[in-house]
Amino acid sequence: MEDINDQIQAFFEEYEKRFEEGLAGxxxxxxxxxxxxxxxxxxxxxxxxxxxxxxQFLEAVPKGYDFYxxxxxxxxxxxxxxxxxxxxxxxxxxxxxxxFYKKEGNEDSIEFSVIYFLQNRKDxxxxxxxxxGDEQAVLKERGLV
Numbered sequence: 280m281e282d283i284n285d286q287i288q289a290f291f292e293e294y295e296k297r298f299e300e301g302l303a304g305x306x307x308x309x310x311x312x313x314x315x316x317x318x319x320x321x322x323x324x325x326x327x328x329x330x331x332x333x334x335q336f337l338e339a340v341p342k343g344y345d346f347y348x349x350x351x352x353x354x355x356x357x358x359x360x361x362x363x364x365x366x367x368x369x370x371x372x373x374x375x376x377x378x379f380y381k382k383e384g385n386e387d388s389i390e391f392s393v394i395y396f397l398q399n400r401k402d403x404x405x406x407x408x409x410x411x412g413d414e415q416a417v418l419k420e421r422g423l424v
Contacts, residue, residue: 283370283399287362290314290397290404291374298355301344308340316398316407324413350423351380358390370397380423389417 281289294314301307315332330336359375372395379388396408418424 283364284362286399286404287370287372287397288360291357291360291372295355295357298344301341302348302352302354304344304348306341307344308337311340312337314404314406316405319406320408322408322410324416350418351382352378352423353381353386354379368399370399371395372397380421382421382423387421389421391417 297307297310301311312332315336317332318329319332320327320329356377356379357374358377359373361373363371363373365371373392374395375390375392377388377390379386391412391414394410395406397404398407415424
């Protein structure tokens with residue numbers, strides 16, 4: 280039987296793979312939506328928002344990939360995953376990402392962290408919340424937006 284840490288690691292490796300496919304223009308909205316709970320929360324410098332995992336979310340997913348592609352993001356890779364068990368069903372997962380981009384012929388990358396909260400219910404992992412830093416400020420600083 281697979282250890283929960285191995286399951287979480289595999290969960291995010293699949294998430295990373297889907298991100299790559301989405302950046303390549305492939306249709307991954309349904310696969311992306313499948314990893315989120317029916318309702319989830321985002322906390323960022325803009326504030327705290329909640330959203331339903333519904334048709335509107337499915338329509339927003341490809342727009343997110345389109346945005347990243349439009350500003351030159353070419354790839355997202357996981358650099359590190361730190362898992363904290365909160366209880367037997369809930370986990371805090373700090374994922375350190377590296378985002379590669381190409382702008383005016385130059386290639387560079389940005390490292391950032393997203394903290395995800397996962398629930399393991401009926402042996403299925405779902406993201407029910409996540410916390411991001413000030414992504415927009417970093418994108419502006421790098422001249423991407």
